[in-house]
Amino acid sequence: MRVALFSTCIGDAMFPDASKATALILSRLGYEVVFPDAQTCCGQMHVNTGYQKEAVPLIRTYVDAFADPSIDFVVAPSGSCVGAVREQHEHVAERYGDAALVDGAKQAAKKTYDLPEFLIDVAGTDQLGAFFPHRVTYHPSCHGLRFIKLGDRPYRLLQNVEGIDLVTLPNAEECCGFGGTFALKNAETSAAMVSDKTRNIKSTDAEYVTGGDSSCLMNIAGALSRQHMGVRAVHMAEILASTKENPWTPTNAAYSKEAML
Template sequence: MMTTCLVDALFPDVGKSVVTVLERLGHEVVVPRGQACCGQMHINTGYVDDALPVVRNQVAALTEVAADAVVAPSGSCVGSVRHQHVTLARNAGDDALADQAQALSDKTYEFSELLVDVLGVTDVGAYFPHTVTYHPTCHSLRMLRVGDKPLRLLEAVDGLDLVELPGAQECCGFGGTFALKNEPVSSAMLADKVAAVQTTGADICSTSDSSCLMHIGGGLSRLETGVGTRHLAQILASTR
């Protein structure tokens, strides 16, 4: 498992939930200790020279174990592994790293992708008696094209009432450093997303990226809406 920075630092229960679900399905999960950042934030902000050793460390850590697949509870981090690492290594003239990064890319999946596409599972035996609306994150939606996989997983959860989120495909406004460098625009986008969530009557808003979860959760909390947030993995890990 590629834990991701935000999960490791702020949302450890998300990582534990991924392990819970996969072990429930009979799979062994290994979390390499040497992993750190995937390098996405360095690359996205133009610090490509600084990103190279970060990527080199991540590739080495995630390939030291002879795993059948690598999974991450984050579409944005998986997007970096698939669409940035090889190009970064090739541009730096490090063909050996590029080849390793390509091999890693070929077996790296966002959580819902692994469950539905690789393991062929939609019902993971979860129970979550709440009304839930789902925000599809930008990277999972547009870069990885996971489609309706998260929704299919939620629809199979016993006791869960899934309600459609108006304007679901609109960005929540986080966007990594975008939220810091363009705070007024980010805040306006968040306000629209929070308002949309409130119209659903849901008591839980779910996403599959902890960054969006943090952003939307903060907006809901500051307005004292009473609406909670849960990562998709946390819902799927819940049982009676």
């Protein structure tokens, strides 16, 4: 089967290791992984801030890139972007697009998955042969938790990583305060929210905090760095791709203090 990788704009521009790790995991499971060059942003930022009509060209680009019938599935390391594709594209197309775009958006959305749900629901496995001998806590993003309802899928995958010490994050269901432009428009509230999040992360004595959305991890990593907490953020795809033969190392941490400067 052919699986198309949707890297997302933030992933492609700032955190490509998460996308590379996703492709590596899928390849190891026997899928033919393709990367449509025409892909761009899913348009979530535009829709969420009220610019729905302006998102139509981005939705059309997504449809053109991924509605190809030779592509069986589309997988992204981002619950936020997957949620936008599945919950926003069709509605915006109906309002500002045309019949062809509506149909294309429906077809593309049906086969678009976040990495954890694809692995559990489609590939039918929570055993990836991963190895990550570190103390880790998991932050569930709002979109993953409430929008596409990942449930315990990420935990199942992480619990089966050899060597990991997976600890529960207190008040895990609370938002990290990013919320796209929310962090800019409501900076003080956002800062208070992420401070609560980092305090809870610190209480676990974890070496790493992981999650499924680079935007959340970027926000959390910035706060951890400013507060000198000594905890790194890493996308869960990188943990799941790490093996004894090819381990992920801290020098590759995309969300390190140096990467945020």
